[in-house]
Amino acid sequence: MxxxxxxxxxxxxxxxxxxxxxxxxxxxxxxxxxxxxxxxxxxxxxxxxxxxxxxxxxxxxxxxxxxxxxxxxxxxxxxxxxxxxxxxxxxxxxxxxxxxxxxxxxxxxxxxxxxxxxxxxxxxxxxxxxxxxxxxxxxxxxxxxxxxxxxDDEVEARPELPKGNIEIPVLSLSTEEQLAVLAFAERSDELSDARRSELAAILAEPFKLEDNEAQSMLIGYARFYSGQLSNSNEQAHSETVQ
Structure with a gap:
């Protein structure tokens, strides 16, 4: 883009x-x-x-x-x-x-x-x-x-998110805000500690998160927005059926 x-x-x-x-x-x-x-x-x-x-x-x-x-x-x-x-x-x-x-x-x-x-x-x-x-x-x-x-943009594969828990957001975000959370999670390993904390504080402001939990919660939200929750549910359902 x-x-x-x-x-x-x-x-x-x-x-x-x-x-x-x-x-x-x-x-x-x-x-x-x-x-x-x-x-x-x-x-x-x-x-x-x-x-x-x-x-x-x-x-x-x-x-x-x-x-x-x-x-x-x-x-x-x-x-x-x-x-x-x-x-x-x-x-x-x-x-x-x-x-x-x-x-x-x-x-x-x-x-x-x-x-x-x-x-x-x-x-x-x-x-x-x-x-x-x-x-x-x-x-x-x-x-x-x-x-x-x-x-006629080509669809590019998104980077893999860090492993961890999936968090369900308590607020409804716009598409652009969801993409910002996803971008933060996808690039979190590439950012310095100071820059990661700075961005997390900005993105976490609507959620009223504390500084010490902002980064992990945002990455959990990103997993939810990326569809990992539905994938996890499907996998759990499959295991139950088996």
Whole structure:
């Protein structure tokens, strides 16, 4: 996530009550993706022109039809499958709904049919202006369709937590606060004693923990947030059945 800047990350709550992290793709990455897709479309039209240019007027008609289909259908065709054109796939970005879920076919169509509005007066000028004045970098087509473009982040395995007891938190924390507790526990062995105590005092403040128990309790909470409690329950249940 550090590759994209922590200040750009957002957490979206799904109807199921689950929080997911998304990072809106900026102007630079989307511009590079557009250039790659433009080169792909240009290559397609170059090959088509070579094949049909010898057919006279009929060939010219076929070339114009294919140009129309390529211009309007290229993005729709690729994005309706997984939200990625070849350019977006190369830059590891994809089109999704505003809530982070996969975009529907109708949303993909709307965002692409409004590309001419983003291109006004020339060279995507209006679209770029609109993108630069909102935190999610949404162009006009994205606003109309309820979509956005995000980084297609790879899920990295989290470091193993120190061994010990599992503690159930007495307070409900936000997703960001839970991640902070997890990060502290995962890095606790790498930190100096002074730094570990300093961070533990900050994180333990909502729990009203004493300094001498803050570190061990936070690591216990981290085990709970990481799902070790459910794993332990499943293991205990399995042993009971056996």
């Amino acid at each position: 550090l590759d994209h800047g922590l200040e750009n990350r957002e957490y979206v709550k799904l109807p199921e009550g689950v929080d997911i992290a998304i990072t809106p793709a900026g102007v630079v990455s989307r511009s590079y993706a557009y250039i790659i897709d433009f080169l792909f479309r240009s290559l397609i039209m170059f090959v088509v022109s070579l094949v049909f240019s010898f057919l006279g007027d009929a060939g010219q008609g076929i070339i114009l039809i294919i140009y129309f289909i390529t211009s309007w259908g290229y993005n729709i065709f690729f994005e309706m499958k997984n939200g990625q054109t070849p350019g977006k796939k190369r830059l590891k970005i994809r089109v999704v709904q505003d809530n982070g879920l996969p975009a529907s076919f109708s949303q993909i169509v709307v965002r692409n049919l409004l590309r001419p509005a983003d291109m006004l007066p020339i060279g995507y000028f209006l679209g770029l202006v609109v993108m630069m004045f909102n935190s999610r970098f949404k162009r006009i087509g994205d606003w109309a369709a309820g979509t956005m473009v995000i980084y």
